[in-house]
Amino acid sequence: MCGIVGLFLKDPTLEPELGRLTAAMLATMSDRGPDSAGFAVYGTGEAGQTKLTVRGTSPLSIEERAAEIEAAFPGAQTALHDTHAVISVPEQEVEALIKWLEREAPETEIVGRGARMEIFKEVGLPAQVAERFGLASMRGTHAIGHTRMATESAVTTDGAHPYSTGKDQCLVHNGSLSNHNNLRRELRREGLKFETENDTEVAAGYLTWRMREGLSLGDALKVSLDDLDGFYTFVVGTENGFGVLRDGIACKPAVMAETDRYVAFGSEYRVLADLPGIDQARIWEPEPATVYFWER
Numbered sequence: 001m002c003g004i005v006g007l008f009l010k011d012p013t014l015e016p017e018l019g020r021l022t023a024a025m026l027a028t029m030s031d032r033g034p035d036s037a038g039f040a041v042y043g044t045g046e047a048g049q050t051k052l053t054v055r056g057t058s059p060l061s062i063e064e065r066a067a068e069i070e071a072a073f074p075g076a077q078t079a080l081h082d083t084h085a086v087i088s089v090p091e092q093e094v095e096a097l098i099k100w101l102e103r104e105a106p107e108t109e110i111v112g113r114g115a116r117m118e119i120f121k122e123v124g125l126p127a128q129v130a131e132r133f134g135l136a137s138m139r140g141t142h143a144i145g146h147t148r149m150a151t152e153s154a155v156t157t158d159g160a161h162p163y164s165t166g167k168d169q170c171l172v173h174n175g176s177l178s179n180h181n182n183l184r185r186e187l188r189r190e191g192l193k194f195e196t197e198n199d200t201e202v203a204a205g206y207l208t209w210r211m212r213e214g215l216s217l218g219d220a221l222k223v224s225l226d227d228l229d230g231f232y233t234f235v236v237g238t239e240n241g242f243g244v245l246r247d248g249i250a251c252k253p254a255v256m257a258e259t260d261r262y263v264a265f266g267s268e269y270r271v272l273a274d275l276p277g278i279d280q281a282r283i284w285e286p287e288p289a290t291v292y293f294w295e296r
């Protein structure tokens, strides 16, 4: 199981609606993934600023950390969302902030980093997770969401998707990988760090590593077809793009819709049923072993 939803807007007039539409899509996928849920939203960015999404252990602890960060980094602005804080800092201060978090706030986890991407994830029913973070009122150009029914690792917040694969990049996964233990060992030798026993975290690390070696995201996804064993539908986000890849057998359900206003992805058709103008959309099942990518 596991449910994936994705919405990539072409029409800027829909941007204020992004969170509301995504929250409804995510709630529709509750029965495919009642364990935990998460989403990445690509909202506004400011030139020269980087956003870190930092997860704390409770709303109170992250609020205290946010106040300390604002005191230690006068250029930082923080926005609190339940257990997460989005911290926007001038690019030249990012590395110092990361070191500060490692040293002063070891209980925190950086779940995402980029100019526009914010990532939120927690254990719980998808509608409750969306509500806690205030997804319905978020605006942006695209969003990717996931509802998890754990197969490969415990039901923890670290095991929830999306996983970040690099700046402004994230991955969600429906399926299970059979060679993730070997791959994790190899990637650790290449210097990558993993927090969980989760297979999707390994897929994210694999893509990060391939891109570090110089491949584009599209090419990294293509070669993943040779290196990742098992079943998977991946949906990936980048600062300006949105991609989909299914393994060569493609037994996990997936459906896509495209109109002049958006491209949408759902693990099942019912995710798409309430989108505006869906009756006029081109609807299709993505082909196996084929990389789909949209950019704006």
Ligand SMILES: NC(=O)CC[C@H](N)C(=O)O
Pocket (backbone or CB within 6 Å): 001, 002, 003, 148, 149, 150, 151, 152, 153, 159, 173, 174, 175, 176, 177, 198, 199, 200
């Ligand atoms: N049911 C799924 O698709 C699970 C995805 C992934 N294997 C996980 O455990 O997180």
